[in-house]
Amino acid sequence: MKKNKLNKQKGQVVLMVLLASALILTLGLSASKQATVETKIDTDQELLKKAFNTAESGIEYYLGTGNKSYEAGSDGGSANLTTKTVGESETLSFGNVILNGGIDYFWLVGHDEKDGSLLKDGFYSTSASSLNICTIDGTNPTFKISYFYKQGDTYGVKSAVLTTANGCVSNFDLKVNGSSVDSLLLSIMPIGSSVKIKLTGTAKFPKQGEEISSVGMVQGVNNTVTVLNKYTVPLFLLEAVTSGGDVINQ
């Protein structure tokens, strides 16, 4: 009798083992599935990162060599680059948002392609006496505008704070006190909101730089990096006194 009871108990143990094994197997398979998916994601993400880095390298390679085709090596993929002139049209926009209190600027004279120096002719003001400063979304913020110019051998700046109407400051006068001057630079600071800005005029604006677009490709995965290589100046040269902190008389 006792032996029969033991035999019955042995059957229960087997059953428990089977149940436990099933549970463990289920958990194990689930974990394995999860790991496989994550591994796949990791791989894709890694390829994306490699493609991004390859695209970046392609840009540096282009800037160093002028070559628009870049081969990173057997495992690093490749990059194809395209460039586009920014400017030389009657509408000018960099497509970026200018933050409230931030500054962006637009050249009103061309640059020497070789050394980046300002040209002695080809001033925008030679072809047009005014221009329009507009928001791309049609909103009506206030702009602080500084217009840098040269009159004879004298440099000057004409400043104004103007509120847009119908999305634009229309017919911003490029003359100074009624006299024609050589236009150099227009800096714009939105006050109170962040906006995208475009300039429109009746003549072509000078070249501002070039947009370089690089598509990095690694094992069938693409990633694109685009940069604006612009003739630039430090923004603190556009104002008399600037500080991230305080300016005080004490």
Added chain:
Amino acid sequence: MRKIRLFGFVVVLFLFGFVLFGVESVSACTRNARRCSGSSKQVCSFRWNMWDQVYENYWETTACAAGCSNGNCICTSATVYGSWGACNPGTLKRTRAVIRYVPKGCVGAITTQACCTASSYPDSCSGGVYHSCIGGSVKSGPCTYGSCLGSGCAQCAHNSDCGSGKACSRGKCVVSSATSCGSLTNSKMCEDYGCIWSTANQRCGSSASTPSAGCDSLTTSKACEDYGCIWSTANQRCGSSASYPSCASVGGKLTSFSECSSNGGQAVPAMESNGMSSSYACCVYKTDYLFVCDAINSCVSLGYNSNYTCIDGQCVYKPPVDENGNCTAVNGSCGSDGKCLFGSIGVGKTVVTATGVDFHWSCNGSCGGSNDDSCSYTICSNKTDVEIIDGTCNSNISDFSSGGLCRTGTLNYAESLDKNHDYIDDSPNESQYVWVCKGSANTCNEGGGTDSGVCTSKITQTQWFKVNDGSVLAGDVINYIPKTTCDAKGENCDSTVTNGGVYSKSILSVSVYDKSQKNENEDFNFKTYTYSGLKSQYFDAKGVGTVFADDAIDWSKIKETSGVVFVDGDLDITDNLETNNFIMIIARGKITIEPNVTLINGILVAGEVTAVASTDESVDVDQLIINGMIHGISHVGFPRKLTPIEDNNTSPSVVINYKPELLFKIPVALSKAFSQWKIN
């Protein structure tokens, strides 16, 4: 049962391991942050914000596999190198682009030359580092004097590096030759050769050289000394031989040209605007040529009586009046216009004050007119509602609080006002600038001044600054334009900024009299530029600029440098920066401008820029003029205070004149840069 427990333990272990395996350890970072400042390497992963997953492309170089022979790689078949660039005899670079993970921390420079000879790898120098082929390998090291000269290192940085008889010129030791001074065209070369640079004339000369127009043409002490001329402090002029004495000490009391000539002076000396003759050998008294006077040579010492006062270097007939404004002391009488009559000079004589403004001192007497405004009273003070203001009887005395004039003469003041003190607004630093001048003409009880017949302010306003033709952009702007800058009606006051605006992120603390265009917005985004960022962008990447190391910061050398100047520490500006060349000084730490500095032509960039005040108020501190721009990352301060302290009532202690031409004089190599990134 033991097996079941063991099995259970295994299961628990398995589950624990699974959970543990699923937890990922991350090293978080800000998107696109760069671990090494300014480096294009080790960018934080743009998508995962982790440092650990960062890798980069780089050009990997290997040593010549089979060694070198006469400077050339001994190459096997190109296929041996797989994806390496083809290795041909004579090719010194064998590189390939690979992607590699980079460790945390900065990666050092990658060697690009593996095998070289002196002829195949010529010496070169960049950024003050010298490169040369030694023993088949490229060796690099810093130049002794920190800068390059052609393909090699500079021989010197200063004259003292060259030894006796030689001078350092553009990094090269040359024989110093004073005779060639005139051919040197910039200040650095000039001083390197031991010559003297004339800032005023923008030319180089020896100590004996003189300007073509002669010493007399030089108008500043520095220009005078640059040419080896002699500056006369007493006369504030430049001469060619000895310091010219004042007229008084060379017979300035001579009364005719002939008398002058007979005394060894020039017969007809040309007269200058300051009343001195250009020869200075003799001074002549003539109606149009008044004697020269100054603090040393008073009018009395020049022979004038006490009715003459020295104004603008000339002895001017300015008789005193008594405390009641009567003209009895000057042998004259009070005219119908309320001005003293000076019998010996002329009726209604108007005298020019030190400020160039006509003034007339009050007197009590025969006022004309038929009503209060035209002063019909013999003695204005006899009528209780009439006062004399600037020599004119005036009944309009009702509003002292909005005045701004020091009112002379007897007056009725409102009883509600404090009779003996200035009236102070609730706002600090904004004195009302009203004195109660009770009972005594030309005497201000509070001001205490009796100068020039008008009361002189003794109010001590706090210091303030002013910006012309540009704007102020900052997190917080504090400046107090005093009411003492306003006109008599309390209007047309001065402003922090003219031809520009004040743009502040937080609390805008400027005085109510400040007429600046003000804009306050807490969401303003002002971009700041750091020393390391600018140095990386300009000097490291493009080789533009001059760097003064922390242990070699010397203002006397920095001020003679032009272009972009990097100062790897704090900078103390101890004297004027009068250069006409472009200079942009970028300091890692703080820039301090000492009280004796009065002129800076250039751009200052630093963590903090401060024009400090003098600790000794007995020393005169003049106005500081900065022709350029200032960028302080965290702070720009102007505690500088004018002394005498009353000067702060009407003049700013610091004036910044924005110069747009500097914007277009930056080195062209800096004009092209990335300004915007897009990720698709």
